[in-house]
Amino acid sequence: MDEYLKLLREIIAIRSVSTDASYQTEIHKAVKWYKELLSRAGAEVEIISGYDNPFVIAKFLVDKSLSTCLVYGHYDVQPANIDEGWTSEPFSLRIDDQRVYARGVVDNKGQALIHIYSVIRAFRENKLSKNVVFLLEGNEETGSPALPRFIKDKSKLLKADLALISDGEIVGSTPVIEAGFRGGFNSTLQVKTADLDLHSGIYGGTAPNAAHELITILTKLIDAKTYKVNIPGFYEDVDTITDDQLKNNKSIPFNSKDYKDISGIKVILNEEYDVYTQTGLLPSVQITGISSGYNGQGYRNGIPAVASAKINFSTCKITIGAKKLQNSSENLLIRLNQVMLRSIYKSTILMKE
Template identity: 45%
Template sequence: MFEKYKKLLTQYVAFKSISTDEAYKPEMLKTANWLMELLGSFGFKTKLLKGKFCNPIVFAEYVVNSKFETVLIYGHYDVQPAEKVDGWGSDPFKLVEIGNQKSKFKNKFIARGVVDNKGQNLIHIVAIGELIKQGKLKYNVKFMIEGNEETANPDIPQIVTKNKKLLQSDYIMISDGEIHGTSPTIEASLRGGFSMTVTYITGKTNLHSGLFGGAIPNAAHELTKLVASLYDKNNRVVIPGFYDGVINVDSLTKNIHKKLHGNGKHITKLAGVQVLCTEKGCDFYTQTGLRPTIQATGIKTGYIGDGYANIVPAMAEARLNVRVVSPQNPAKVFELIKKYIKIHAPKHVSVSITHTEFNQPILVDINNPKVKEVRGLLKKVYKKEPLVKYVGGSIPIVADFKKLLGVETLLVSLGNDDCNMHGIDENFSVDLIKKGLDFSTQFFSK
């Protein structure tokens, strides 16, 4: 099964299915058609679901018996941009296998999308395909593999609503994350959130820094002062009401997180930083999984080309990413941030604020019988007790599934925690791929 998986993965990652760039639209369609053909070869009935703005969504269904329970598997075929000149050791869209005896994972596949998310959804496709051939599949199975997860698909709620009957299932499974170390992981939550753009305008045009510098407002100075003001010395967001609704972490979870955190050195090494900037008394896992945050993701102002432009910038733009936790409401949090900015912006600054779609946070019931079954299988396959992980990232469609289909999602991560998801040399441990194939086979087999 592994050799078949490797052959298919080589083909899958070769598609430059970059959803952030319109120039790759043809590649998106080629990838969707490849998936349709692959799933069709296993006996699935397939169709493309289309929205107004998004790339085609691959839907596939295999019915063993109408009386059997149904599992819907969600994944995505779109990937982040990647070029060799970014620092990759090889062509990002050519599967390469490397060995590293010093790593906890001896062999890895490297390619863009190898773990996020092509490699992980392909594990389920291959395992289920083999079970169909053997006549051992115990669930009816549906696949929904989209092409805009990396760009926050605006059409998803409408598509799920329109195809509610088609997508209806007893369980939903998503594998789109990382395990902890070598321990299997069940994800118990996802942060919600949104991104926003704050623009400051202080004048009609940029002016000469020698003739006007020091005497007129500088948009770059004003906006960076705002961004710097968002946090206090204890790394807490200062916006009134920002933490309203955040649930206090119970002592059991705190103790588990403290043990995982240890002295924090493995985290700083993994991140490539010198220190952690958590709230006072907060460990890394609690901070990223169970606490909201505001992160400045980019600032655009003035001149940053070759040489120097001696100007006083009249415009500055900041991009902020906001993450919230259950049961917070991202729309309400946005209004709090907007109010803070309006109050603290100087009167001589013109301010505009925009935001993306709001994604709701998710909290999973880990005492659900099916979750307990998954934990038992993970323990059997990995020979280790599964960890419960509260995740800082977001998978927006999980909230849509819960709201529109009324179904909880099983969040089963299969990737390694040093996979460089979204980074250069994105990779997937060969050992974990084999364990993933084993888990998927056992979960879906009679």
């Protein structure tokens, strides 16, 4: 346990954030860390570049006649800043009453390392009874855009009898087999109403305000009460939810008190569906970032000229594309076109299904 925690502490401290290019040094530091750990333990390690952030492949070969298990994990994490509600520095492992806290502990450095460490120990003690191949990637948090191509190109290298995904959930203390996740993509919507921020005293009341215009669009796109998407066609391609699925999901133990306590939320939205159906079988849309004007200390009384929002769409069929959403939502923006609009939809992927 001590040895595992020592390793976890090391890898947690590496800020391997994949969405922001300024963390590239940390991404490469993480790759080096896994390479050294796995090589030292006796694995054949290969670092494969040319597919966004490097892939790490590590083979523990016991006997070619035995079957092989492929284990998938990812070493990249989402950004994290202590200001955002963390009770301690997110890139420093904190152990408190048998729980460990840090960015990446549950997504996914912690679980992947459990599998890596268990295999290392079994291999060291000659107790490994199958061959094990680890596949670690560094772009899971940006949607694994190169993974399908990588798997196709490297199919020989990845050949296995069984694949295990380290990156999964547990319901309470019940292990689960996950059949799939929602797909998704991200968009940025930017509104520009003037060449630069204008004096609120001199222009206030006559000049359009980018923040006002942006939130007007957003509240048209997303129903305020149900959080449902008001874009024509958005729900058209959604898979039908069967009675069996609903019945099955309802039978999964769910503790709404724990769910609220852990997250700090006061209500669960859309209670007509159980949480597993809502988060697993229905699409959702989330504003993941919004920014306009001055947000520093004190006040700057300018009318913002630019406002932008990052929007995440979780869909249930990858046929719902960015283009469709773009076309539909631009129809809502007729008024905005009068005041100058920049609508930038950046579609990244769609993968998990």
